Amino acid sequence: MKKIIIGENIVKSFGEGNEKLQVLDGISVEINEGEFIAVMGPSGSGKSTLMFALSGMDGVDGGKVHFDGKDLSVFKENELADLRRTKMGFVFQQPTLLKNLSILDNIILPSMRDNRKNVTVINEKAKTLMKKVGIAGLERRDITQVSGGQLQRAGICRALMSNPKIIFGDEPTGALNSKSAQDIMDIFTDINREGTAVMLVTHDAKIAARTERILFMCDGKIVSEMRLQKFHGTDMDDRIKKVTAKLQEIGI
């Protein structure tokens, strides 16, 4: 199986001297192309920092990250930004959409930076994605005129515009009620079925149980890992029980 990301012995700290805080303590992780992964762990255990390190959003102090076969440490800042824009998608707990821009304009904004692309094609692609995630018809709405779940769907469309190899979601369902959260997970599942790798940070066993591999983090280390059958069927209750038991076992 081809690896999309290989992280080897990643070390990362913040601060200096007495204030120094080691946040990633020698993490090694490999992500296959098309894999569906969840990361769980207590607040402050380093989940977001790990995602930033794996995506080259933030540098590391030790170890290496390879993305799509390339060592991220040799990239210049603008090359990293290009790589993120073309190969990765990001979805956060609160979608970082701009006020005073319509939903459609927010979705196409990052793509407009690539002037080799045709505006009509970009618009059509955005509309197709909006339809796919269930927000067709909201193109002209302001971001204050839609629900949290709709906003998150718009954020997902924006992340998908470049046909990324991987989508990183940092607690993407954290601000949603459980129905909306499961709806968003249906969308991530569809995206993953079509071949895009998805890596999600979540505190929710019901969310993590829908992925195929769960990394459990504590104090900057991956302390445990769980594999599940890819794509759940009628076994959802069993999967959730398994994840909950694991969380209890390792005291998260």
Ligand code: ADP
């Ligand atoms: P998690 O996502 O698991 O809640 P984070 O990766 O956000 O944890 O943070 C891990 C630790 O690193 C926390 O103690 C946090 O305060 C600290 N931290 C994260 N980012 C920074 C930063 N830019 N500067 C200083 N400390 C940071």
Ligand code: MG
């Ligand atoms: Mg976090």
